[in-house]
Amino acid sequence: MSGTEVPERSAILEVDQLKVNFYTRRGVVQAVRGVSFDVYSGEVLGLVGESGSGKSVTSQAIMGLTELPGKVISGDIRWKGSSLVRGSGSRELMRRVRGREISMVFQDPMTSLNPVFTIGNQMVEATRRHLGLTKKAARERAAEMLGLVGISNPRRRLDQHPGEFSGGMRQRVLIAMALSCEPDLLIADEPTTALDVTIQAQILELLAELKSELDLSVLLITHDLGVVAGMCDRVAVMYGGRLAEIGSADELYATPTHPYSRGLLLSTPRLDDVRPRLVSIEGAPPDLVNPPAGCPFTPRCARASDRCSDEDAELREFAQGRSVACWHPVMPDDEREGM
């Protein structure tokens, strides 16, 4: 799928003004402060941000995994039109949907798998519960999935323990587990961050193949702009608990409008970079215990004005499929005219 088209299909996941707080002794950390975006069927959406951006908290909230001291305090998350957090049926829906229609793959394959049970045991548990398969059928399916993710001798491997797999293989197993119930959406939270770069390339290639074979939607959460460039159709950039910019990958990388997106792209070290010195963004992300009233990026922004520190900008659509939350965005036309 080319990265320049806006998907015409419907939104299967809608995140609507989500707010998540963490009640710590230091104070109330407003980790997510009104985030809204949609994931369309058949697309890969990249959620990009650095530490403190709120991206992981967002993905955990979508899966209903927000734990103390965190709590979803307002906003909505809708799956195929029905709410997962509000209303009487939402808890039941979340339980039904989680693991079956929405699956998740986490960062660290070492801690996501129980070292005591065999891989087969853990994979079978999921399909039996969600799809009601018999033990034999579930085992068949598990072997099939292991083969799909490129693990040789799948039947033999089913009887092995996680400790007998390397990091990359474990991540493949997690992906196999996540896909065994044929989900519509896969949420991958930093799936390759803990892996070596050559293994990362293998896993990303695998995800791309699986995505087209199974017509899967993917919400890819990461801080690595290189990974996003290779995988994603659309990209959403988060900063300070809010969305800074969202748009198609090709367009956003070519003409980033939000000063943070621009700074992030400029400061990402590139293999083909021959500049004499690396560029960075001065300063550090804001402390979300006392979030600023205005735009969180203001203290680090070269284009900031008084309005920026007083008033936070809302996400505004300025072109087909492209939105930015900024009072002084760098418009694509400005750039072309060399401004």
Next chain:
Amino acid sequence: MSEAILSSPTVDSRRRKALGFLRELWHDKAGFLGATFLLVLVMTALLAPLIAPHDPSDQELVKRLLPPFWEERGSWEHPLGTDGLGRDLLSRLIFGSRISLLVGVAVVVIAGFVGVLLGLVAGYRGGKIDRIIMRTVDTQIAFPGLLIAILLASLIGPSVRTVIVVLAVNGWMIYARLTRGVVLSVKETAYVEAAEVIGCRPQRVMFKHILPNLTAPLSTLAVLEFARIVLAEAALSYLGVGVKRTDISWGLDVASGQDFVFNSWWLVVMPGVVISLTVLSVNLVASWLRVVVDPSEREKRHALRQIRSLR
């Protein structure tokens, strides 16, 4: 470089920390009660001569085996009654607290000091020293403590000193094991490696970088051990291998009250109740302490309170 530093200054951070602890104690009602009782106990022990209505060793055979004040023959002169030799039970309990607290603190300090030191060395140095020390720990644990107590009591005679020696000799191993465990895990952290790379000598690394991590687990252990020691002293004294027969100990009271247990129940029940309350209070405080020194536990409790108050 216009980067803000996240938190507030260090000047009154210690005071805030102390206030924070007290606030946590207030929220933990059980812990608070336990701490209050222990405070009362300590005051009692310190002010015993001023509080006790009579001399605890004063025998008045005329007034022997009087019941507590709420019974028919009892009076306020001897609120909890008298024992077989006419000695006032309340005064004996008040003075008895001194030995319990003294033995408890002394053993915890001595056993703790020895155990922590050995555990530090074993954990940090590793190798042969570690094996020798741990083998000693294992051997000592296998030895029946009661046997040592009886042996020593018969050799040097029962006394407060004997009890302290016996319980200390029997009690250092648990500190050593705990310390060694913590040291082994802390040893691997980056800041300990950093200290070594800078050129710190092993002693500095052990005491300045590793030891502070032990405060939390050790304080919980020490408090629990204190309870165990109080009970152990009472048991040893009851068996006659603890303090001298002329000393004043709760355990001794229980022992001498045994003979009269059917008619003069208060002679066994009262000291028993006091021992139980002491041990219970210590355990409640230990529970609170365990939570308060674990930052993640405190965060969770705090978050729960906040969320409840929002509703």
Next chain:
Amino acid sequence: MSVSTSNNHGHVPDQADSPLVEVDNLTIHFPVGKKPLFGGTQRVVHAVDGVTFSISRGETLGLVGESGSGKTTTGRAILRRIEPTAGSICFRGRDITETRGEALRHLRRHMQLVFQDPYASLNPRMSVLELIAEPLKVHGIVNSVDDARDQVCQLLDRCGLPADAVDRYPHAFSGGQRQRVGIARALALQPDFIVADEPVSALDVSVRAQVVNLLQDLQADFGLTYLFIAHDLSVVRHISHRIAIMYAGSLVEIAPAGEIYDHPKHPYTESLLSSVPIPDPPMQRERRRIVLEGEIPDTMEPAIGCRFASRCPLVEDRCRNEIPPLVDDGSGHAVACWVRS
């Protein structure tokens, strides 16, 4: 053998004396499991196998590899934190392979370490002043922590931290700031040589450049020599004069920085370069990627032949049976490959 190369910053290392650090045939094997009671050999992990290189004064050698490559172990061995099984390490012309005890403590004044994890490498109970003054106190340069205050403030300033940071504790700082504290601490003793072990891997992307630039500036000002260990080829490009690639315990290629990117010779280097994603969607789609099959080999077996043979697209029979030596082509570009040298 080092050639005068300037890194992107335009800084040229000093060629006058002999190299500052010389590593010759460094071999490190770690015993694994228990020693067998009756006969049989002890199983070992061949973490580092016959690695040879040198670093000139004022130079930055980037040491790049994935997990199991042995790069971290090599760095620790040079600092004498790990005992080599074979080979030698020379520092300032003197063999330090056997140095121990007090002599080693003295040696520490000349070589220091910057850690990967800014959160774990600073003792949370010590203030910034205490942290940075500790090396000075431990080596008797100052008598008390307070005496060091001026020096510490100077170091903080040089590392881009505000003066009021001295009395704060690590938890008050962000990752990037903590790393600066770590760098200031490493500088306190005015060492000649610093091993930077993945110093920016744990930092946010937008902050990495700050720390790399700081290290570059400090090198220019103080004439420091760096061994910059990393797994990310994108990050080392700017700061390194030369780059060495390690795979499964062996050094497979070493060359001036630009050469590695523009004319890589070893097949592993090529695949490593092609695996690193570039933040540019059209370019990323067009790129020809050499995606390696399989995993890093088990280094518990001693090497028979090139360790990369099981995954190499160019593998020949000779590769499986003989370990290729590191051969220089005359221009400072050396590669260990039967097919490509």
